[in-house]
Amino acid sequence: MNKCQGCGAIIQNVDENKEGYALSLDHKLCNRCFKIQNYNDYQQVSKDNSFYTSILKKVSETDDLILLIVDLFQVYDLEEIKPYLNSNVILVLTKRDLLPQKLYEEKIKNYFDKFKIDFLDKIIVSSKNHYQFDELYNKILKYKKSKNVYVVGYTNAGKSTLINEFLTLYSDNKQKITTSSLPSTTLNTMTIEVSDDLFFIDTPGLLVNNSILDKIDSNTFKKIIPNKRIKPIVYQVKCPQYFKIDELLYLKVEDKNNIVFYFSNSLNISRLYKNKEPDNLIAHLVKIPAKHDILINGLGFIKFINDTQVTIFLPEGVSYIIRPSVI
Ligand SMILES: Nc1nc2c(ncn2[C@@H]2O[C@H](COP(=O)(O)OP(=O)(O)OP(=O)(O)O)[C@@H](O)[C@H]2O)c(=O)[nH]1
Ligand SMILES: [Mg+2]
Structure with a gap:
């Protein structure tokens, strides 16, 4: 076959x-x-998470090195992916180019300690500008157990792009894996030769549940997916007010706070002092501790400096998580 x-x-x-x-x-x-x-x-395909997880289960049963690829702009809960890892995992945090230039990278790496996964190592990279690719290559050579290195993660994390860029930099192999900004691009495992003693095995990404990316048309999609460095937008809140991000999200903040929006800058954020609450979105009352973010699946995140309670209005079927601030 x-x-x-x-x-x-x-x-x-x-x-x-x-x-x-x-x-x-x-x-x-x-x-x-x-x-x-x-x-x-x-072209949309029928997505089959049970098939993807059966592939990942087999990966977890090997002793081979695993690269767990995580999109720094969309850091989801790793609990779901944890059962599919073995004890030889390098955490590769990618898309560094999307985040502000000045960042405390150690803090970002430390954030992942909360998942209690015993990573061999952690590294921050970007496939767009090859940030830390030589360092990643050296780590792979240092830790790999055999020729095979598995590349796993959530869909859209940037697994296939990372492999393609590796081939460009370090291999004569001209193969180009398909990548796209839409979920579920890779559909089955693929073995890709980098050199005689290094083969990447690309895998289909785990699906992200209740993502906004499954609810929107292709034009909105282009606005949501950032294609250049995100400029955080900071607001000081002094009295009750609303924020609106296109027609995708409303946020009602009632207490004094400083909040920072990390979204694609192609989206429009506006502040409103009076508003009719949107009836096409679902309201969620959310308690947020100080220095925590709300991450809206597929869309971006909002950082809150002080603890507060807000109402967030989202399209039906779109979820969010509250997490300690990553940045
Ligand atoms: N800005 C930026 N975009 C990236 C980077 N790496 C990947 N992308 C983009 O992220 C999107 C998803 O990339 P893929 O490589 O197809 O993701 P994947 O993890 O293979 O996804 P599945 O095959 O669905 O599991 C594409 O639009 C890529 O161009 C990066 O380092 N920086
Ligand atoms: Mg892929």
Whole structure:
């Protein structure tokens, strides 16, 4: 059986609407990957988290080195992914280029101690500007147990992009894995040769539950996904007021506070002193301790300096988490 070199799906020429479809069984890329790579035209697939977790379960049963890729802009709870790790994991925090230039990187790394995962090492990188790629390469060589190094994480974290950039820098292999800003791009495992004694095994990302990215059209999508460094927007709140981010989110803050918005700067944040509460969004009353963030799945996060209680209005089916501030 022939696997698509872009997404790992098994090539088939029977059903155009199913993954892996190509006109001929000996094609290297399925139609979907061909369209994403050449026309940036993404075709939705049916997503199957139980298939993805069955792959990750097998990874956890090996002794091989695992790179756990985490998107620094969308740091989700690692509890869900913890059961699929083994004891040889490097935590790779990527998309550094999206965050402010000045950051206390040690604090960010320490944030992950709360998940009580015994990482071999932690590193902050960016696939966009190859920040700390040589350092990552050295760590991989130092810790790998065999030729095989697994690359795992949530969907959209940047796993396949990281492998592609590795190939560009350190390999003669011209293979290009398909990447896209939409979830569920990689569909099955793919073994990618970097050198005779280093093979990456790319895996499909775990799905993010209740993400706003599953609820919006492609135009809104382009605005939500940041493509350049995020400029944090700071507000001092002195009296009750509302904040509105496009029509996607409303926030009602009643007490004095300093709050910082980390969202794609293509989104419009406005402050309103009077507002009719939106009836197309669902209200959640949220208690927030000092120096904590609300992360809205798929959208971005808001940092609160003081403890408070707020009402956040979100599209139906979109979740949030409260976490100690990462930045
Ligand atoms: N700014 C920035 N964007 C990145 C970086 N790495 C990946 N991306 C973007 O993140 C999106 C997702 O990247 P992928 O490599 O397809 O993510 P993945 O983890 O392989 O996703 P799945 O295959 O769905 O599991 C793409 O739009 C990438 O261009 C990075 O270091 N910086
Ligand atoms: Mg991928």
